[in-house]
Amino acid sequence: MQLARVIGNLVSTVKNEALEGRKFLIVQTLNADLSPKGKPLVALDSVGAGVGELVFWCRGKEASFPFKRDSTPTDCTIIGIVDSEKHVFNGE
DSSP: OEEEEEEEEEOOSSOOGGGTTOOEEEEEEBOTTSOBOSOOEEEEESSOOOTTOEEEEEEGGGGGTTSOTTTOOOSEEEEEEOSOSTTSOOOO
16 A cells, blocks of 8 residues: 555546446655655546545555456555545654
């Protein structure tokens, strides 16, 4: 599980049948001090996140756990929304 900020939406006109009705978001992985780390990723949203929100995401086989594993092809999924940045490490 990693921390990221949702930085955009992704629109797909053609996608796997199992992904119909599911939302793709662009996420930027963050360091503990909330600074960007690496390149942005496309993630499947399982929690109703929106642009600007701080989220948790996971990769690999665990990314399919929020869905019916056999029918949802995903390798990167948003699995939680951080309610407050107040408790996130701020470098002090």
